[in-house]
Amino acid sequence: MIRINLSKVLxxxxxxxxxxxxxxxxRPNTISELYHELVDRVNLNxxxxxxxxxxxxxxxxxxxxxxxxxxD
Structure with a gap:
C-alpha cells in the first residue's frame, strides 16, 4: 500500500x-484529498x-x- 504523508509533513x-x-x-480540494489520503491517482506535476x-x-x-x- 502506498501511504501519503502530506498531513505529517504539513x-x-x-x-x-x-x-x-x-x-x-x-486546487484546495486536491490538496485536501491528498492530505486525507482519499486519492487513487496522483498527478506527478x-x-x-x-x-x-x-x-x-x-x-x-x-x-x-x-x-x-x-x-486464509
Missing amino acids: GEERLTQARLARETEI HLDKICEVLGCDLSDILEYEPNEKST
Missing part, C-alpha cells in the same frame, strides 16, 4: 492546506510542486508499506 512545517494550495497553485514548495523529497510525501498477507 504538521512538521506548520503549514496549512490553504497556504500550500496557494503556493503550489493546486502536483507532487513536483508540493516537493518544491515544502523543500522535501518525494520519499517524505509518499511511502510504500507492504500489504498485510492474509492467512
